Amino acid sequence: MAHHREDVVRTALAVLDTHGLADLTMRRLAAELDVRPSALYHHVPSKQVLLAAVADEVLRRGPRPDVVGPAGAWPARLVDVAGCLREALLAYRDAAELVSTVVAFGLGADRPYADLVAVLDDAGLPDGLTPTAARTLLHFVLGHTLDEQTHLQAGAAGAIADAPRPGSDFAVGLGLVVDGIALRASVGRPGTPVRVEVDDRP
Amino acid sequence: MAHHREDVVRTALAVLDTHGLADLTMRRLAAELDVRPSALYHHVPSKQVLLAAVADEVLRRGPRPDVVGPAGAWPARLVDVAGCLREALLAYRDAAELVSTVVAFGLGADRPYADLVAVLDDAGLPDGLTPTAARTLLHFVLGHTLDEQTHLQAGAAGAIADAPRPGSDFAVGLGLVVDGIALRASVGRPGTPVRVEVDDRP
DNA sequence: ACCTGAACACCGTTCAAGT
DNA sequence: ACCTGAACACCGTTCAAGT
Numbered sequence: 542m543a544h545h546r547e548d549v550v551r552t553a554l555a556v557l558d559t560h561g562l563a564d565l566t567m568r569r570l571a572a573e574l575d576v577r578p579s580a581l582y583h584h585v586p587s588k589q590v591l592l593a594a595v596a597d598e599v600l601r602r603g604p605r606p607d608v609v610g611p612a613g614a615w616p617a618r619l620v621d622v623a624g625c626l627r628e629a630l631l632a633y634r635d636a637a638e639l640v641s642t643v644v645a646f647g648l649g650a651d652r653p654y655a656d657l658v659a660v661l662d663d664a665g666l667p668d669g670l671t672p673t674a675a676r677t678l679l680h681f682v683l684g685h686t687l688d689e690q691t692h693l694q695a696g697a698a699g700a701i702a703d704a705p706r707p708g709s710d711f712a713v714g715l716g717l718v719v720d721g722i723a724l725r726a727s728v729g730r731p732g733t734p735v736r737v738e739v740d741d742r743p
Numbered sequence: 744m745a746h747h748r749e750d751v752v753r754t755a756l757a758v759l760d761t762h763g764l765a766d767l768t769m770r771r772l773a774a775e776l777d778v779r780p781s782a783l784y785h786h787v788p789s790k791q792v793l794l795a796a797v798a799d800e801v802l803r804r805g806p807r808p809d810v811v812g813p814a815g816a817w818p819a820r821l822v823d824v825a826g827c828l829r830e831a832l833l834a835y836r837d838a839a840e841l842v843s844t845v846v847a848f849g850l851g852a853d854r855p856y857a858d859l860v861a862v863l864d865d866a867g868l869p870d871g872l873t874p875t876a877a878r879t880l881l882h883f884v885l886g887h888t889l890d891e892q893t894h895l896q897a898g899a900a901g902a903i904a905d906a907p908r909p910g911s912d913f914a915v916g917l918g919l920v921v922d923g924i925a926l927r928a929s930v931g932r933p934g935t936p937v938r939v940e941v942d943d944r945p
Numbered sequence: 946a947c948c949t950g951a952a953c954a955c956c957g958t959t960c961a962a963g964t
Numbered sequence: 965a966c967c968t969g970a971a972c973a974c975c976g977t978t979c980a981a982g983t
Contacts, residue, residue: 543966567957579959580967588957638847645840645889670915676890677883677916684882687847713872714879721923745947769976781978782948790976 544574546584550594554633557595562635565592593649596640600652603629608659615663616719622660623682623715626653630686634694637687644683654679664726674722681718685711746776748786752796756835759797764837767794795851798842802854805831810861817865818921824862825884825917828855832888836896839889846885856881866928876924883920887913 552573557565567588571578585591606625610618630637643650657675666674689711754775759767769790773780787793808827812820832839845852859877868876891913 566955568955576966577968578957579969582958583966645893647893673912673916674919676887677919680883680886680890681879684886685878688878688882691847691849710875714875717876717879717923717927718920719923720926721919721921724922724926725919768974770974778947779949780976781950784977785947 544576544580544584546594549574549581549584549591550598553591553595554598557635557639558633562638565595567591589648592639593643596636596643596648596650597652599633599636599640600626600629600650603632606656608656612663615660616723618660618663619657619678619719619722620712620715622653622656623678624711626682627686627689627711630683631690631693635690637683637690641683641687644679653682661722664722666722666726670725674725678715678718678722681714685714746778746782746786748796751776751783751786751793752800755793755797756800759837759841760835764840767797769793791850794841795845798838798845798850798852799854801835801838801842802828802831802852805834808858810858814865817862818925820862820865821859821880821921821924822914822917824855824858825880826913828884829888829891829913832885833892833895837892839885839892843885843889846881855884863924866924868924868928872927876927880917880920880924883916887916 549570553565553570556570556573560569567581568578571581574581581591585594604625606622607618608622630640640650644654654675657678658671661671661674664671664674751772755767755772758772758775762771769783770780773783776783783793787796806827808824809820810824832842842852846856856877859880860873863873863876866873866876
């Protein structure tokens with residue numbers, strides 16, 4: 542049938558979406574392509590590399606955030622990048638788990654991190670803080686969306702949606718982190734009044 | 744040899760630490776206990792449940808944070824809870840990956856989340872923000888430590904430590920999130936001056 | 946109560962050989 | 965270039981039977 546690498550990746554994504562990450566096996570994928578398992582190794586060197594390619598495809602199919610814009614609007618663009626990543630992950634079954642794994646082991650899916658760094662470059666953060674801030678945001682989005690997708694699917698399996706987790710929870714948590722970053726961006730900027738009291742005693 | 748459940752969990756943790764999560768199989772564990780694989784199912788109903796028990800054991804062996812203390816010192820206690828969790832995870836090979844998985848699928852390892860909620864109860868956050876803040880902190884610690892442990896092990900495999908990632912990176916990222924939370928705690932508290940400017944234009 | 950023996954239904958990967 | 969056939973070295977889990 543003369544398949545190409547793109548056919549393999551596209552079919553793998555279809556198997557992921559309809560049967561889940563646990564059922565995305567080389568043997569299952571081969572069956573779906575009407576081919577013997579060994580034939581897959583002509584298009585892809587290993588399952589690990591295939592999964593990285595599928596993760597990249599998930600992100601490629603998702604919405605593209607605005608990475609450039611007015612420098613002062615960087616917090617809004619940070620929210621946009623995070624929101625686009627979340628949307629991309631929620632579009633395919635188990636995509637959050639897949640992309641989290643691929644990112645954690647540094648096999649690919651590095652576009653979101655690069656986008657976050659690009660936006661943060663406009664924030665004028667103190668030296669060396671940008672990578673830390675980008676990773677913190679990435680961990681938040683991946684962790685939150687993994688939670689969300691896991692519970693969403695657990696709810697879909699049962700009869701009743703057990704916990705009506707509001708979509709705004711993502712925005713709230715994200716706001717926490719973005720504000721923490723904004724605080725660092727404003728500290729030491731001349732003429733910017735900043736004072737945060739955390740003493741709780743009445 | 745008449746093993747008990749605790750022997751199985753303890754040996755599983757030893758296999759995890761010396762051979763890694765990928766090599767922690769029921770068959771390997773059985774061999775280590777000098778027993779046939781089927782014997783394990785007398786002590787544990789499934790591998791999933793075993794992994795949850797191992798994750799709990801990792802946390803039980805880690806340092807215990809101070810959850811109670813002066814109400815106003817809640818940010819310091821948040822840092823303590825986060826730091827203890829990180830320390831517990833770094834103490835065993837692949838523990839961050841294991842605990843992340845167990846937490847994500849809600850199979851156990853729920854103590855850190857409970858501790859974070861207990862501390863945040865002293866922060867007097869706006870209604871409903873506590874669970875979101877606790878999850879955000881948990882995602883940060885798990886994500887960061889997974890990164891750290893993965894790169895640590897990649898460095899240990901190679902000859903030279905390729906990236907001298909400073910330990911303070913954890914504290915910096917954590918500070919970002921804690922400050923974001925502190926901002927919410929202070930907002931609307933009478934007599935507390937708060938002003939954060941994020942307009943970046945000169 | 947704890948374990949063995951044997952089986953079931955799977956995995957990822959390699960490699961000589963075919964077209 | 966793309967694929968088959970056959971094999972290698974594994975998985976988690978079940979279950980009747982033994983002590």
